[in-house]
Amino acid sequence: MKSLAELAAIREKMQGKVVLREGSGDIRVVVGMATCGIAAGARPVLSAFVEEINKRVLAGKITVTQTGCIGICQFEPVVEIYEADKEKVTYVKMTPEKAKEVIEKHLVGGKVIEEYTISNI
Amino acid sequence: MKELSLNILDIAQNSIKAGASVISIELEEREKFFSIRITDNGCGMKADFLANVTNPFTTTRTTRKVGLGIPLFKLAAEQTGGSLTITSRHESEHPTDHGTVVTAVFDPTHMDFTPLGDIASTITILIQGSPDIHWIFTHKKENGCVSLDTDELKAVLGDVPLNTFEVIAWIGDYIKEQYFGL
Numbered sequence: 001m002k003s004l005a006e007l008a009a010i011r012e013k014m015q016g017k018v019v020l021r022e023g024s025g026d027i028r029v030v031v032g033m034a035t036c037g038i039a040a041g042a043r044p045v046l047s048a049f050v051e052e053i054n055k056r057v058l059a060g061k062i063t064v065t066q067t068g069c070i071g072i073c074q075f076e077p078v079v080e081i082y083e084a085d086k087e088k089v090t091y092v093k094m095t096p097e098k099a100k101e102v103i104e105k106h107l108v109g110g111k112v113i114e115e116y117t118i119s120n121i
Numbered sequence: 122m123k124e125l126s127l128n129i130l131d132i133a134q135n136s137i138k139a140g141a142s143v144i145s146i147e148l149e150e151r152e153k154f155f156s157i158r159i160t161d162n163g164c165g166m167k168a169d170f171l172a173n174v175t176n177p178f179t180t181t182r183t184t185r186k187v188g189l190g191i192p193l194f195k196l197a198a199e200q201t202g203g204s205l206t207i208t209s210r211h212e213s214e215h216p217t218d219h220g221t222v223v224t225a226v227f228d229p230t231h232m233d234f235t236p237l238g239d240i241a242s243t244i245t246i247l248i249q250g251s252p253d254i255h256w257i258f259t260h261k262k263e264n265g266c267v268s269l270d271t272d273e274l275k276a277v278l279g280d281v282p283l284n285t286f287e288v289i290a291w292i293g294d295y296i297k298e299q300y301f302g303l
Contacts, residue, residue, distance in 0.1 A: 004277050010278075011279055014287070035189050038131045043243065046246055046249075047242050047246065050246075059286045066250040
């Protein structure tokens with residue numbers, strides 16, 4: 001059973017990492033979470049990003065944030081990837097499976113998955 | 122929306138947008154009765170906006186002129202014979218005690234009742250997106266209660282942010298385990 005003691009253990013562990021985590025967020029993953037995104041399945045997509053990044057210990061490098069409607073409701077769930085000195089990449093009609101693939105190939109591998117981007121529609 | 126927990130995720134975004142610092146999500150379940158109440162201390166709505174808030178052509182969004190969040194939630198309640206009520210106090214008239222309360226009542230035995238679905242995901246994602254808000258979640262059932270208060274977690278976590286990936290994972294499991302324990 002999960003307990004607050006376990007949370008205290010996470011705290012102990014994280015405090016040692018605080019220095020490492022400064023300067024974090026080289027890559028920003030932004031998931032659209034307005035009515036259109038949520039209805040189209042954005043929640044499991046966002047969960048997949050959070051779980052997978054946690055599992056692969058990429059937290060120091062990637063931050064995941066949420067945004068409202070960006071105006072392309074028909075292509076939801078929409079995920080935007082911002083990386084310093086690079087052009088923004090917009091992935092459309094995302095699924096949890098595609099999210100894992102984006103982490104593997106794009107965020108870790110550095111290669112944009114063109115077929116999932118908005119320019120490929 | 123396929124799950125009521127998705128409606129909750131959606132409606133709570135309005136509270137976040139209203140600048141709330143405390144948002145509480147209360148579910149209550151007993152025989153032939155299910156209610157969802159979302160209470161915030163955000164800026165509130167003025168009477169004329171409130172009067173039209175269930176109209177799909179009333180919205181705060183800027184990218185389109187339609188807002189379906191509240192109409193969809195209302196529909197989900199009314200299709201079970203239930204109802205949606207919203208009360209609000211705008212900050213211009215109530216400078217110290219403003220905010221909004223959205224209450225939806227359902228008949229869970231009705232064939233058109235939408236299942237609650239993955240409420241643990243909804244709560245974790247809300248906290249992940251807005252870790253500075255004080256979130257209070259309670260789900261009262263006849264056989265017990267599931268609850269989470271982010272202030273209690275913050276007291277343990279100290280400087281470690283609530284939206285740290287490991288903490289978010291812990292919160293999800295913590296809620297799920299409470300449900301298993303009922």
